Amino acid sequence: MAISVVMPALEMAQETGKLLAWRKKEGEIVTKGEPLLEIETDKAVVEIEAPSDGILAGITSHAGAVVPVGQTIAWIVVPGEKPPIASAPPTPTARTNQESAKAAAASAQSAAPASASKNITISPKARRLAKEHDIDIAQLTGTGPDGSITTEDVLKAKESSGDAKKIDAASAVPATLSTIARLMAERTTKSWTTVPHFFVIRDADARALLDLQKKIKAKSQSSQTIAPTITDCLIALVAHVLERHPIMNASWANDAVRLNSNVNISLAMAVTDGVVAAVIQNANKSNLAGIATQRSAATERARSNRLVPADLVNGTFTISNLGMFKVDAFTAIITPPQSAVLAVAAISDRVVAVDGKPTVRPILTLTLSSDHRVIDGAKAAQFLNDVVEAIREPELLLPL
Numbered sequence: 001m002a003i004s005v006v007m008p009a010l011e012m013a014q015e016t017g018k019l020l021a022w023r024k025k026e027g028e029i030v031t032k033g034e035p036l037l038e039i040e041t042d043k044a045v046v047e048i049e050a051p052s053d054g055i056l057a058g059i060t061s062h063a064g065a066v067v068p069v070g071q072t073i074a075w076i077v078v079p080g081e082k083p084p085i086a087s088a089p090p091t092p093t094a095r096t097n098q099e100s101a102k103a104a105a106a107s108a109q110s111a112a113p114a115s116a117s118k119n120i121t122i123s124p125k126a127r128r129l130a131k132e133h134d135i136d137i138a139q140l141t142g143t144g145p146d147g148s149i150t151t152e153d154v155l156k157a158k159e160s161s162g163d164a165k166k167i168d169a170a171s172a173v174p175a176t177l178s179t180i181a182r183l184m185a186e187r188t189t190k191s192w193t194t195v196p197h198f199f200v201i202r203d204a205d206a207r208a209l210l211d212l213q214k215k216i217k218a219k220s221q222s223s224q225t226i227a228p229t230i231t232d233c234l235i236a237l238v239a240h241v242l243e244r245h246p247i248m249n250a251s252w253a254n255d256a257v258r259l260n261s262n263v264n265i266s267l268a269m270a271v272t273d274g275v276v277a278a279v280i281q282n283a284n285k286s287n288l289a290g291i292a293t294q295r296s297a298a299t300e301r302a303r304s305n306r307l308v309p310a311d312l313v314n315g316t317f318t319i320s321n322l323g324m325f326k327v328d329a330f331t332a333i334i335t336p337p338q339s340a341v342l343a344v345a346a347i348s349d350r351v352v353a354v355d356g357k358p359t360v361r362p363i364l365t366l367t368l369s370s371d372h373r374v375i376d377g378a379k380a381a382q383f384l385n386d387v388v389e390a391i392r393e394p395e396l397l398l399p400l
Helices: 092-108 114-119 124-132 151-160 179-194 207-223 230-244 288-303 377-392
Strands: 003-006 016-022 035-040 045-049 054-057 066-068 072-077 197-205 251-253 256-258 265-271 274-280 317-321 340-354 357-371
Touching: 124 151, 179 274, 197 377, 207 230, 207 288, 207 357, 207 377, 230 265, 230 288, 230 317, 230 340, 230 377, 265 288, 274 288, 357 377
Parallel strands: 265 317, 317 340
Antiparallel strands: 003 072, 016 035, 016 066, 035 045, 054 072, 197 357, 251 256, 265 274, 340 357
């Protein structure tokens, strides 16, 4: 039986995905679970695995194609079987003719009232961008699937309007940037300009955390398991604290607050061309060893550009740790629809007052960025205070 390969949906409101490359050629044998293709979404570049064993056949979309979510782009068949009948992808000449026809049709409709825009196919991202810059989508020629209007179409219209100074910073990113860098620029610009951020900062005494991590590391080495890092310990501690503060784990979606039942920690990871956020699923229900295993595997996939869809979906709270770069303190940008992100700086020795006397202690500065539509200052402060206390006495939540 033929198994269809479809353009997957990896995030909310995703309508299309861009096919970057096939890892297998037409007619080649594929094995379930092996890398089959790479796609690009608004969030990242991800690797899609083969859904079954068989032979790759009936490819209808090629590198560079923007494909609607759910559309079949190929089939996996058993030897001797033919893929279901499907119309062949248009030739370059046919595509040119189609584009010309679309342009002519759009030109003919340019005199129609703007109210006709309700029948226009346009991605949510492109619609938002058009609204922000007062662009009449009825006047645009769509270059996406079936004439749909894409973000690029809106940006071209913006540039041609002569008002380039007001253009979204993400759209002005040079074409020479990598895909990951461009996506990061678009995502952070959108968040910074649409999410009402506010910040709360606390210092934490990390002496007990360092001691605990050393003990756990030694125990892991003796059992030949992955040694948890400070980041792993922080993920575990924050996940437990989030259970007591569900509003910090909430999302802002469709102009409303949505509480999430699972605590999935997105961990910002630096890669060659930018930053990606791999998700540690159900971090509050995982032990430290399980978190370390998830984080280590995701880190390897991110560095080799082999992230899979499961690495990127359902994040509810983000941790960004720049301690390894000796950063004293920084603020991080929220990743919608999440409502908060915790920025973790370096642990460094500082002179602090203990019982009225100057003492040197390893101090960790934490900066919490919150979405004011979801979280108020008091709730953010209470959450951060509990995180600081968990770091000061980590063994209460992470017993050896």
